[in-house]
Amino acid sequence: MENWGLITIRQRDGLYKDGLFPIIQKHNLQEIIAHEVSHQWFGNLVTMKWWSDLWLNEGFATLISLKGVDFLENTTWRYDDRAESQCFALRSDQTNGMIPISGGEYSNPGRYTELTSHMNHIIYKKSSIIIRMIERIIEEDTFKKGLRRFLNSFLYKNADHEDLFNVLVYVHDSSAGGHLSGQNFSLSDVMDTWIRQPHFPLVHVNRKEGSIVTIRQEKYEHVPYLARANEQVWKIPIFYDDPVSAKHKVFWLTDKQPQVFDMAGQYVVDPHQLTYMRIRYDIEMYSDITMALLHDYRVIPTNSRSRLIDDTFSMAEHGQMSYKVAFNVTMYMSKETEYRPLQTFSAYMDYFLPRMYGLEFWSEYQEYLSLIIGKLFDQFNAQGLDADMDIQNDLFSTRDIVVLRACIIDYEPCIQMANERFQEVRRNCSGKSQLLSGSDCNKIPYYLRPYVYSAAVKHGTEADFDFLFEKWNMEHYMMERDSIFNGLCSTRFREKSDL
Structure with missing residues (x-):
């Protein structure tokens, strides 16, 4: 909590020690x-x-914190990588009745203080994505000047979104540069469409010839048969890389009329996922994208690979497109090395696993997952799951999610690995006073412990459960207790679940 002079943090969020906690x-x-x-x-x-x-507090704090930590570590990956946040925000924002980022004069303030994940995704994640998009439109230097002026103008005062808009518009109009030159609308007009109205656009992309396409917008309707007539329109910046200067440029889509756009040899629109929207290509373009991914997935930027998975599976949920398109897009993923596409794919595994389990085609789905996740697990396992990857954040996160998913789908090499490591812990940590949080007897890397405990208990004996339950009662490190509890919850012995 951000109390002035007394910042407070939960115990489990505020502790870190090399060797005891994962990076x-x-x-x-x-x-x-x-x-x-x-x-x-x-x-x-x-x-x-x-x-x-409230977004003026939380959206800016979310974005500025990423910039701050990136500066501290001399990197840009946190700020540049907003794919996960965008997936969460879109998922919440596509539900009926969702609120805009900023409420009007007569909006219900109680909606903005609801402690739900949906609301947090709008107030924290969506708002930070829109703020970043505005920064890209007016460019970084102008954005910094605007924020400095805003903070100095309202020092020890209260401000609303109109105050912010007025300052940013003033600074932008007084500066050279930005991506609004020659347009018949202002920065304030752009911000209004993203801040004051809920939901988001779906951009349709249809090929005309070669890299020339037509693009048009409409409000995204996740459940089409519940959709009502809607006149919502956004002023959408379509960012693309200038092939000469390699700098970002913007093509504006400002109404519902189709516009002709040159993709300049790119397979996807908005390749770096800088705009808050979903994208739907025609079937021929999806076929080309699928073949490009299979041939060399790196020709499509990482964030766009994540977006392709998220958009196709989301649109397939209620029949807007065939699941065949979505599953075809993922067939390259046994070669994937980046975390974000795998994280997005993993999220949809959570959607499918309970729906597929026990059905006649469960074995086929399990085989499909083994082809993707199993191959990746085998690669990491061959390298050694204890290998130090702390300075390679993306690779560490990729390994983490691959091991998690391999054990969840009961991939045999993962289950064997977990059982061998767990039995070693049982032998080495059998003493009545030995805690699993200690590194003296428990040599399992901390990131691996929840997955080892879960797989070992799920496929083990009652004695394995009893050992872990005893250690849970003894443990005083909160994170280790959580890892143990995660494992205990995986038991197949129903009578044990009542403990």
Whole structure:
């Protein structure tokens, strides 16, 4: 919590020690502290006038915290990689009745303080993505000048979104550059369409000839048969890379009329996922994208690979496209080495596993997952699951999610690995006073422990459960207790679940 002069953090979020905690815990801790420190400016130094503008606190704190930690570690991956946040935000924003980022004068302020994941995804994640999009439109230097002026103008005061808009428009109009030159609308007009109305656009892309396509927009309807007539329109910046300067340029899509656009040899629109939207290609383009991924998946940027998986599976849920398109897009993934596409794919595994389990084609689905996840697991297992990857954040996260998923689908080499490691722990940590959080007897890397405990208990004996339950009762490190509890919940012995 960002109390001025007394920042507080939950115990489980505020601890990190090399060798005892996985590197992801360090990254989470850095981002939490940076978020709360950012609130000293956005929230404390300048405070929103009313709860319907809570995004002025949380959206900016979310974005500035990523910039801060990236600066600390001399990297840009946190700020550049917003694929996961966009997936969460879109998922919440596509539900009926969702609120806009900023409420109007007569909006219900209670909606903006609801402690639900859907609301948090709008107030924290969607708003930070839109703020980043605005920064890209007016360019970084102008954006910094605007924020400085905003903070200095409302020092120890209250402000609302109109105050922010007015400052950014003033600074932008007084500066050279940006991506609004020659347009018949202002920055304020652009921001209005993204901040004041809920939901988001679906951009249709249809090939005309070669790299020339037509693009048009409409409101995305996740459940088409519940859709009503809707006149929502966004001023959509379509970012693309100039082949000469390699800088971002913008093509504007401002109404519902189809526009002709040159993709300049790219397989996808908005290749770096800088705009908050879903994209639907025609079937011929999906075929070309699928073949390109199978031939060399790196020709499509990482964030766009994540978006392709998210958009196709989301649109297939209620029959807007065939699941064949979505599953075809994923057939390259046994070669995938980046975390974000795998994380998105993993999220849809959570959707499918309970729906597929026990059906006549469950074995076929399991074989499909083994082809993708199993091959990746075998590669990491051959390298050694204890290999130190702490300075390779993306590779560490990729290995983490691959091991998790391999054990969940009962991939035999993963189950064998988990059982062997667990039995070693049982032998080495059998003493009444030995804690599993200690590294003296428990040599399993910390990131691996929840997966080993779960697989070992799921496929093990009652004695395996009893051993772990005893250690859970003894343990005083919260993160180790959580890992053990995660394993205990995987038992197949129903009578044990009542303990």
